[in-house]
Amino acid sequence: MQFGCKYTWYFINRNNVALYILVIMKTIRNTASKTAILELITHSEVALSHVEIQKLTGDLCDRVTIYRVLERLINEDLIHKIATPDGTVKYASCHHHHDNHHHIHNHVHFSCEKCLSVTCLDSVEPSYKIPDNYLVKEVNFTLSGLCPKCI
Amino acid sequence: MQFGCKYTWYFINRNNVALYILVIMKTIRNTASKTAILELITHSEVALSHVEIQKLTGDLCDRVTIYRVLERLINEDLIHKIATPDGTVKYASCHHHHDNHHHIHNHVHFSCEKCLSVTCLDSVEPSYKIPDNYLVKEVNFTLSGLCPKCI
DNA sequence: TTGCTTAATGCAATTTGGTTGCAAATATAC
DNA sequence: GTATATTTGCAACCAAATTGCATTAAGCAA
Numbered sequence: 001m002q003f004g005c006k007y008t009w010y011f012i013n014r015n016n017v018a019l020y021i022l023v024i025m026k027t028i029r030n031t032a033s034k035t036a037i038l039e040l041i042t043h044s045e046v047a048l049s050h051v052e053i054q055k056l057t058g059d060l061c062d063r064v065t066i067y068r069v070l071e072r073l074i075n076e077d078l079i080h081k082i083a084t085p086d087g088t089v090k091y092a093s094c095h096h097h098h099d100n101h102h103h104i105h106n107h108v109h110f111s112c113e114k115c116l117s118v119t120c121l122d123s124v125e126p127s128y129k130i131p132d133n134y135l136v137k138e139v140n141f142t143l144s145g146l147c148p149k150c151i
Numbered sequence: 152m153q154f155g156c157k158y159t160w161y162f163i164n165r166n167n168v169a170l171y172i173l174v175i176m177k178t179i180r181n182t183a184s185k186t187a188i189l190e191l192i193t194h195s196e197v198a199l200s201h202v203e204i205q206k207l208t209g210d211l212c213d214r215v216t217i218y219r220v221l222e223r224l225i226n227e228d229l230i231h232k233i234a235t236p237d238g239t240v241k242y243a244s245c246h247h248h249h250d251n252h253h254h255i256h257n258h259v260h261f262s263c264e265k266c267l268s269v270t271c272l273d274s275v276e277p278s279y280k281i282p283d284n285y286l287v288k289e290v291n292f293t294l295s296g297l298c299p300k301c302i
Numbered sequence: 303t304t305g306c307t308t309a310a311t312g313c314a315a316t317t318t319g320g321t322t323g324c325a326a327a328t329a330t331a332c
Numbered sequence: 333g334t335a336t337a338t339t340t341g342c343a344a345c346c347a348a349a350t351t352g353c354a355t356t357a358a359g360c361a362a
Binding site: 177178179180182184185212213215216219220223 | 337338339340341342
């Protein structure tokens, strides 16, 4: 069998049933839009919304492309999505402050109600207790109020 | 001066300027839509979105009315708004578990990534430390993963 | 370098979520 | 019951996000 893209065959034998699994590997491409948007987010002090990215990139690319690039960057684990308490979606770069014991992704953010900025608080480590019939995979901790600049 | 609704006059004297302030008291009315929507939210195990409320109420009222009723219920402090990690807005009834020391409104929720349900975790009390150049007014703590039903 | 394959983009159209203005309906006080 | 202001329904509007499809271009191999 021949394919133009990269692929691998896996073989497993389960319950006397032979399975050949074809894994097609999608090659991720680097484009001008993608690198520019990632640059913007990683160099920004605060988390950025789609409209903010659109204004900052100007006519670099279509707004639909921005959506698709953001989606890809999330899949590649280069950025993460933040929802502010009012439901606005923002994007920030990942710093990978994982909980070493349980490999839980921690997101600690501060959302200023005055200037509407969202900042990652990498130094803050929240602690909590939860009934063990829940499986926690991600911790999303958003504090809101006034940031140092607006206080 | 005469008004059909309730009102009070306040008088203050500040910097040699006399101010008469008229405070008009809006009377809140109970309607079929309002009671039905509040019933729905208070009796629901999980937080509900606008579309979910719309489906559950059927043709009880217009979708605009739902928005306006929800807004009023929030103002009356009977329900509160929750933003899930992906940016979806949901509504749940208030249980008033305030932080006794700082009078900060605590919102602790669990968001299931499989059934997309959002539940209030009233028993969980997160602890944290934050640089004191921030003024924290509200704490929004959302854990995500798998809920007991989906585990 | 050239050509091939498939990922990524642009554009238009569409869907979804939420808001606003205004006339009509209705809850509450008297 | 009547008066009055609140609430509702409807239509229109707006912004945010998604989808389909033809076109463009990134990256691999020869």
